[in-house]
Amino acid sequence: MFADANLLPISALQHLLFCERQCALIHVERLWAENRLTIEGRQLHKKAHDPGKHLSSSRSGVRIARGLELTSHRLGLFGVSDVVEFPAGETGQPPLPIEYKRGQPKKNDADKVQLCAQAMCLEEMLQLPPGIITHGQIFYGRTRRRLEVPLDTSLRCKTEQASIRLHEIIDAGFTPPARREKQCDRCSLLHLCLPDALRPRRTARVYLTEAATIALMDQLNP
Numbered sequence: 001m002f003a004d005a006n007l008l009p010i011s012a013l014q015h016l017l018f019c020e021r022q023c024a025l026i027h028v029e030r031l032w033a034e035n036r037l038t039i040e041g042r043q044l045h046k047k048a049h050d051p052g053k054h055l056s057s058s059r060s061g062v063r064i065a066r067g068l069e070l071t072s073h074r075l076g077l078f079g080v081s082d083v084v085e086f087p088a089g090e091t092g093q094p095p096l097p098i099e100y101k102r103g104q105p106k107k108n109d110a111d112k113v114q115l116c117a118q119a120m121c122l123e124e125m126l127q128l129p130p131g132i133i134t135h136g137q138i139f140y141g142r143t144r145r146r147l148e149v150p151l152d153t154s155l156r157c158k159t160e161q162a163s164i165r166l167h168e169i170i171d172a173g174f175t176p177p178a179r180r181e182k183q184c185d186r187c188s189l190l191h192l193c194l195p196d197a198l199r200p201r202r203t204a205r206v207y208l209t210e211a212a213t214i215a216l217m218d219q220l221n222p
């Protein structure tokens with residue numbers, strides 16, 4: 001069990017699954033940079049967390065909680081949910097966590113792991129039997145649809161493993177070395193991380209040309 005002081009943000013799981021180095025740059029070295037994708041994502045979350053709608057009754061007897069604080073001392077995580085729907089009355093139905101994302105469903109499981117961590121927090125906080133929240137939903141801004149996500153054993157194991165790895169990296173203050181991968185082009189920390197600087201057999205001329213191109217693109221796409 002983790003003490004309050006050792007809890008890490010659920011959102012860091014996303015960074016970890018995107019790239020372990022990005023996760024360490026943000027949560028160990030405290031670097032952060034915005035790009036269009038991060039700004040759009042933040043705006044969507046702001047809407048979901050509208051403080052004027054913190055807790056309200058809604059359609060068909062479902063209570064909707066927005067911006068609910070979440071904690072799991074077992075996983076060592078804390079965070080804030082976008083939306084949790086609670087069936088009103090004594091239905092015996094578990095709550096339904098809903099996460100808001102910009103864009104569309106990703107190829108990797110980062111969004112699903114984040115949602116699953118929220119469900120596991122809810123189960124622990126509400127002292128529900130582990131596994132009782134069988135599914136959650138992710139609303140994607142680009143498709144304007146909710147995707148139903150089964151929170152099965154495999155996803156729960158992946159979430160536990162990611163939480164363990166997150167603590168290993170952040171608790172040790174370890175930043176993995178840069179490795180140029182496809183996702184680097186979408187990374188908001190590209191110009192701080194400079195993965196190309198460590199590419200083998202790369203001349204200084206090529207490095208400087210590429211760095212100048214990235215700076216120019218940043219200016220053209222602020």
Ligand code: SF4
Nearest residue numbers: 019022184187190193
């Ligand atoms: S630029 Fe690439 S290696 Fe560096 S943090 Fe981003 S994704 Fe990771």
